[in-house]
Amino acid sequence: MRNSAFSLEGKTILVTGASSGLGASTAIECSKAGAHLIICGRDKTRLDNTYNRLNGENHLQVVSDFQNDENITELSTYLPKLDGLALCAGITKTIPVKFVKSDNIDEIFQTNTFSSMQLIQKLLKLKKINKGGSIVFISSISTSYADKGNSIYAASKGAINSFSNVLALELSAKGITSNCVEPGFVPTAMLAGGVVTDDQLSQEEIKYPLGFGEPTDIANGIIYLLSDAARWVTGSVLRIDGGVTLR
C-alpha cells in the first residue's frame, strides 16, 4: 500500500471520537496506512488504549469532550496543520419521538453535528487545513433508511450530509474535499448493551445480504476518501452497508 495513491504516508490526520468504535478502528487503520495521527476522544483510559494500538511513533492524543464548546476552541488552537480529518465523534439514543426531550436533542446534535461544524469553522479560520486536504464525516444510512426510535440520531446525521455538500463547494478552490461515509450496522460499544435485544440483533443481521460489518470495513472506506486516490471525489456519500439498503 505504501507509495500507492491509497497510502496516507506523510499525511497528518485528526480522528475525533477515537476512544472507541469506528473512531478507534479508523485511527488504527490510518496509522497502518502511514499517517501521522492526532486522536481525540472524551475518555482518557479508552483513548490511551487506542493510542497504544497505533502503528508507528510520535502520534498525539488529546482528551476532549465535545459537549463543551470551549474544548472545541482549545482543540482547534492546539492542533497542528492537518491534511485530513475523520470526524467520528458520535452518540445515539434510541427513543420514540413521543418521548424525545429537548435535552436529548441538544446532547445528540451537539456531539454528532454542532461540534464538527464548529471545529471545522475554527480550523478554517486558523488556516489549519492544508491545500489538497480531505474532510470525512461519519454519517449513517439512517439519514434515509428509517428505524423506529432513531429520529434524532438520523436527523443529526442528515444535517451533516447537507453541511458536507456546502463545505465541499466552498473549499473546492483550495482543493480540499469533503465527503461522508454512511455505515450500515456495525456492532460497536455505542450500540451494544442498549435497548436492542440479542434476538432483535439476529433478526437485523438477516436483513444484511453481506451480514454485519466490522469496524475496519468502515475505516477502509474512510482511508480511501482521505487518500490522494480520492482527490477528485467531493460532496459525495459513500454508503458502506453490506447491501442492507438494496431493498
Added chain:
Amino acid sequence: MMKLEEFFELFCEELDDTDLSVLSILTDFKNIDVWDSLTALSIISMIDEEFEILLTGNDMLNSTTIEDLYTLVESKML
C-alpha cells in the same frame, strides 16, 4: 417507588387501541395484540422518564408479566 397499580396505569397509557379491561398485572405483555418493537421502546422510555431507570431490550425479553417489570424496576432502584 409508586404502587404497582399506578405502574400498571402508566403501562396501559402506552398501549393504543387496546381493550384495557382484559389486562391485569399478570398479563403476559408481549402477547398483547398491539405489542411490537415501538411499544417496547415506549415502555423503556416511559420507565426511564418516570423512574430514571434504563432497562435494556433483554430486560424486557426476560420479563413476562407487567408485575415482573414492576418488580424489576423496583429492584434496580435499591
